Amino acid sequence: MSTTTQQEREQRQPDAMPLAPREFGRWAWRQFTSMRTALVLLFLLALASVPGSVVPQDGVDAFAASQWREQHPDLAPVYDRLGLFDVYGSVWFSAIYLLLMLSLVGCIVPRCKVYLDALRAAPPRAPRNLERLPEHRSFATDEAPETVLERARGALPGYRAVSHEPGTLSAERGYLREAGNLLFHVSVIVVLVGFALGSLLGFKGGVIVVKGNGFANTLSQYDDFVAGKLFDEKSLEPFSFTVDDFDVTFITEGREAGMAHEFTADLTYRRGLDGEPQRQQIAVNHPLEVDGTKVYLISHGYAPHITVRDGAGHVAFSGPVVFLPEDATFRSFGVVKVPDARTRSGQPLQLGLEGELYPTYGFTMRTGPFSAFPDDKDPLISMTAWRGDLGLDDGVPQSVYDLDKSGLTQLKNDDGKPVRLDLPLGATQRLPDGLGSVTFDGISPFVKLQISRTPADWLALLGVSLALLGLLGSLFIRPRRVWVRVRRTDGDAGGPGRTLVEVAGLDRSSGGDLSTRIDTMAAQIKGAGREEP
Amino acid sequence: MSHDQFEVLSNQAVAVCAVFYFVAVMLHVAEWAFARSVAPARVAVGPDGEPLVDAAHQAADATGRTAQMARWGYVATVVAAGVHLVAVVARGLAADPVRVPWGNMYEFTLTATLVVVIGYLFLQRRLEASWLSPIVTGFVLVTLMVDVLLLYTPVVPLRDALQSPWLVIHVIAAIIATGAFTLGGMCSVLYLVKARWLERRDVAADRPAGYLARVPGLEQLDRLAYRTHAFAFPLWTFAALIAGPIWAQHAWGRYWGWDPKEIWAFITWVVYAAYLHARATAGWKGRQAAVIALVGLATLWFNFVGINFFFGSGSQHSYAAELVARTLGG
Numbered sequence A: 001m002s003t004t005t006q007q008e009r010e011q012r013q014p015d016a017m018p019l020a021p022r023e024f025g026r027w028a029w030r031q032f033t034s035m036r037t038a039l040v041l042l043f044l045l046a047l048a049s050v051p052g053s054v055v056p057q058d059g060v061d062a063f064a065a066s067q068w069r070e071q072h073p074d075l076a077p078v079y080d081r082l083g084l085f086d087v088y089g090s091v092w093f094s095a096i097y098l099l100l101m102l103s104l105v106g107c108i109v110p111r112c113k114v115y116l117d118a119l120r121a122a123p124p125r126a127p128r129n130l131e132r133l134p135e136h137r138s139f140a141t142d143e144a145p146e147t148v149l150e151r152a153r154g155a156l157p158g159y160r161a162v163s164h165e166p167g168t169l170s171a172e173r174g175y176l177r178e179a180g181n182l183l184f185h186v187s188v189i190v191v192l193v194g195f196a197l198g199s200l201l202g203f204k205g206g207v208i209v210v211k212g213n214g215f216a217n218t219l220s221q222y223d224d225f226v227a228g229k230l231f232d233e234k235s236l237e238p239f240s241f242t243v244d245d246f247d248v249t250f251i252t253e254g255r256e257a258g259m260a261h262e263f264t265a266d267l268t269y270r271r272g273l274d275g276e277p278q279r280q281q282i283a284v285n286h287p288l289e290v291d292g293t294k295v296y297l298i299s300h301g302y303a304p305h306i307t308v309r310d311g312a313g314h315v316a317f318s319g320p321v322v323f324l325p326e327d328a329t330f331r332s333f334g335v336v337k338v339p340d341a342r343t344r345s346g347q348p349l350q351l352g353l354e355g356e357l358y359p360t361y362g363f364t365m366r367t368g369p370f371s372a373f374p375d376d377k378d379p380l381i382s383m384t385a386w387r388g389d390l391g392l393d394d395g396v397p398q399s400v401y402d403l404d405k406s407g408l409t410q411l412k413n414d415d416g417k418p419v420r421l422d423l424p425l426g427a428t429q430r431l432p433d434g435l436g437s438v439t440f441d442g443i444s445p446f447v448k449l450q451i452s453r454t455p456a457d458w459l460a461l462l463g464v465s466l467a468l469l470g471l472l473g474s475l476f477i478r479p480r481r482v483w484v485r486v487r488r489t490d491g492d493a494g495g496p497g498r499t500l501v502e503v504a505g506l507d508r509s510s511g512g513d514l515s516t517r518i519d520t521m522a523a524q525i526k527g528a529g530r531e532e533p
Numbered sequence B: 001m002s003h004d005q006f007e008v009l010s011n012q013a014v015a016v017c018a019v020f021y022f023v024a025v026m027l028h029v030a031e032w033a034f035a036r037s038v039a040p041a042r043v044a045v046g047p048d049g050e051p052l053v054d055a056a057h058q059a060a061d062a063t064g065r066t067a068q069m070a071r072w073g074y075v076a077t078v079v080a081a082g083v084h085l086v087a088v089v090a091r092g093l094a095a096d097p098v099r100v101p102w103g104n105m106y107e108f109t110l111t112a113t114l115v116v117v118i119g120y121l122f123l124q125r126r127l128e129a130s131w132l133s134p135i136v137t138g139f140v141l142v143t144l145m146v147d148v149l150l151l152y153t154p155v156v157p158l159r160d161a162l163q164s165p166w167l168v169i170h171v172i173a174a175i176i177a178t179g180a181f182t183l184g185g186m187c188s189v190l191y192l193v194k195a196r197w198l199e200r201r202d203v204a205a206d207r208p209a210g211y212l213a214r215v216p217g218l219e220q221l222d223r224l225a226y227r228t229h230a231f232a233f234p235l236w237t238f239a240a241l242i243a244g245p246i247w248a249q250h251a252w253g254r255y256w257g258w259d260p261k262e263i264w265a266f267i268t269w270v271v272y273a274a275y276l277h278a279r280a281t282a283g284w285k286g287r288q289a290a291v292i293a294l295v296g297l298a299t300l301w302f303n304f305v306g307i308n309f310f311f312g313s314g315s316q317h318s319y320a321a322e323l324v325a326r327t328l329g330g
């Protein structure tokens, strides 16, 4: 194969660096597009991928990444500068794969040319000394040379066979191997292009929707949203939906008790701004698709309905509050912010609550409160209460799942102990100092949905599939050359002459079983002819 | 039979097949020990250059016993593989509802080792690779022991995210590829060991020729390693880069997410691509290529065993962690 000869050439004069700039340029390019460079770059690529599995990645798990940053304040800035939180978008990672791609293009373009020439060319002439080839057999027979050659052609099905000169036959097969190899390498580029387009044009967002509520596909409605550099906000498909129902089945018995399965959510959605309402059930592995945007059911949790009455007796807050599950029992954490309460005397007052939800409350002296089961069979919320400045007005965006306590003081009972509100479903508890009361009215499930569009994924997938096809051809088609030469020898003592037959073969890929193939071929060519070594 | 009974059956079958593998290992070790005593250079010729009748007798005797040991070792391995298969199938039947037995690391390892054995039996029939037998049976025995002792997990149903036909396709391809890569890796190890042995042999020429003398030549080892890897690589490409992403797309809404499991699957793929390249690159053939293949194998097994331990809950694929808890954390 041409690349092999190229390799050999490089091997022979690795350090012969010519001085003229043009020559040097050529030499450098040849080095850069050599197999050895490809090998080194592949290794670098593998190595460079490792840190992304060790350091949490912004694009994969932003929450874990920010936690990591908080825990390692000294290292984090260094890591940030090195791009370790975004390895696969970092300069050095990109540099490696771009160099690899460049090397690849530089490698396969000439190979394509060589291949096209090889396709048109006839199998090469037989070498002068067939016995120098890796496999060589010879025998003598009484048959006429033409008969032997004719049989030889028959013994080479699937070969392209020509006779360059009388008495020889050159045959070759396995042309598709190189085609497969080239297809594979070109497809690698296709995959990369698909991947790049997808991450430049696509987006991925998450939103939590409580049962009964809705969502419209505009940027402001997302809880989190990551988009590619070329993503255009206006390209968000206009659609909307409401979550009508959510169902989950928990296994109640046996070893798997508590495991959830069969999550389903019933949606009513509208295409465009005022499309016909349509219903669809979504489940894990069964997303809703609207014009290329997909809505996945990722997980679920509970949103207790909480009502806060202030000291003046007005309802200062009422509605479902999303509590985020913390473990498999769905013990969940949540926060209630009440910015517009008033004291009994009518003074403005801000209240904050935070605490846990136990879907099926359990308690022992040893463990304290816990959730005995993930289903909401006997829910209880247990919260502490705070007053003061919630910090909502200083313009800094705040998480709805986090209470900023810097401006808050905890409410205490007369005995100086912090107030704890332990509310079973339906219960109401008063706050101290006549600040009002808190009621646990009801509980609704919520669903966490992922909404995403990855426009060129099909291209990447097509690329990988073509790559696989090419790979199969490249690995399992064995290019092989076979030569047959027949020669008439003079019989000794005036007897009839004999025909000397030589069969030789050359495998142009490794892994083949040339020796036995040549044996069978020689036997077939010998055919009915009398055997004589 | 009830699901629980199937689980018990599976566990017992694992124990029984381990016993048979143990017997097979012993027989093969004995086989090589006998073979050692028939090192041709030492036995066949006496001091005067004449064949020693006594020694020749002994040799014939030992050769007969060697062949017998080999045969019995083979039989033990076949029986073990049969029981092993029962263990895998029963494991699937033990779940309620019945499912593919590839839901966790224990089950994955159980099946992958079976693939290694089946692959070996296939090579054995086709290519008479009987020299692989002590390595394969030994490896499978040790791996099964580790599997039972460290990774054992009671049968649980698959989580919703895992219930997809693509999971079945993905995992079966990954398991077969893993088994084949492991076999290929054994050939590469033997290649390295034998290459070293050949270098040193001159120095210790009078040492009895044992196991390594009967391992085929370097070229043949290299070719067998290549063939096994060439079989496994496209399968791995399919499992890790096609079926896996399609499944991930169904389950999580993204084809590829640079999750630790995916990263290491990718690393494995790149390293094996490097291996295939190395075999075609001057100066990298042979030893270097074998080393690269072993690096690939290390990344592969690290992905199945290591990731879950080191990065546990950080991976969506983590069999150990609860999907729900994780995705809501973000």
Ligand code: HEM
Pocket (backbone or CB within 6 Å): A003, A033, A034, A035, A036, A038, A100, A101, A103, A104, A105, A107, A108, A181, A185, A188, A471, A474, A475, A509, B272, B273, B276, B277, B279, B280
């Ligand atoms: C994106 C990076 C690359 C990947 C993933 C890759 C992957 C592969 C794989 C898996 C094979 C094995 C198929 C076979 O044995 O026929 C292969 C073969 C080959 N690659 Fe690459 N390759 C890459 C880049 C390159 C580059 C830059 C070159 C240029 C020198 C190159 C030249 C070759 C050649 C000549 C073969 C045939 C080897 C043989 O005869 O067995 N590859 N490549």
